[in-house]
Amino acid sequence: MKNAILLSVLSFSLLAQAEPERTRVTILKPEVVYSPRGFDSNDNAQVVISGSFTGYCMKTRAIEKKIDLNNRRVYLTHSVTIADDCSDLAMYIPYSNAVDLGPLPAGQYEIGAQDENGSFIRMGTLPIAKAAVLNTHSTDERVYAPVTSLSFSMTPAMSEPVITLGGILTNSCLSPANLEIRQTANNVIEILPTLAVARDNCKAVAVRYQKSVTLKGFPSTDTLIHIRAMNGQAINRVITRLDRL
DSSP: HHHHHHHHHHHOOOOOOOSSOOOOEEEOOSEEEOOOOOOOTTEEEEEEEEEEEETEEEEEEEEEEEETTTTTEEEEEEEEEEEETTTOOOOOOOEEEEEEEEEOOOEEEEEEEEOTOOOEEEEEEEEEOOOOOSTTTTTSOBOOOOOEEEEEESSSSTTTOEEEEEEESTTOOOOOEEEEEETTTTTTEEEEEEEEEESOOOOOOOEEEEEEEEEETTOOOOOEEEEETTTEEEEEEEEEEEGGG
């Protein structure tokens, strides 16, 4: 009896291994590559790819990157899996992914994304400025706030949504200062949340904070909100038409 059970399990295992692959991998060129403009040569530079699927049978995979420092070019390859035996429905499914490029030497970088034919299509440029350090207390000219949350809410004035960001300050000498807003022509809104830093009687203490800002003249098309953070990273959110409902 044990031998029969073992034979049945082995037969099932062999059948499972012989099951043909039901997914395929293909290259999908992003519809948009957003390039924030505020990076210096000591920052972790980023671009954000964005697009949409027409059904749930497609899933995004890892994004491959290649950086040619000599020619100031960045090559991106976005691959997706498609389930061949999936019964799809017509849907709008937006996707977005941030691509970390690391610190880059100052210069103007051309961004290319691979299409289904294997060619790299120019998708924009990414400017990197030379880092400017104002004093020995910081690795940058600004001290950014630690940002852990971002919310977006539309208002009756559809062109003036409210952005609320928040985080935790871990020293009594830190306090939120300004939210500097930069809006670029390529539908990127950069928010730079700076801190005021005192130097007297500092104590380690955890204090939550929130700051809100109204974005005037918000674009009617998909737009990237890019928020810099203290840890050298950034929070990125692409606002699509679903956010405007």
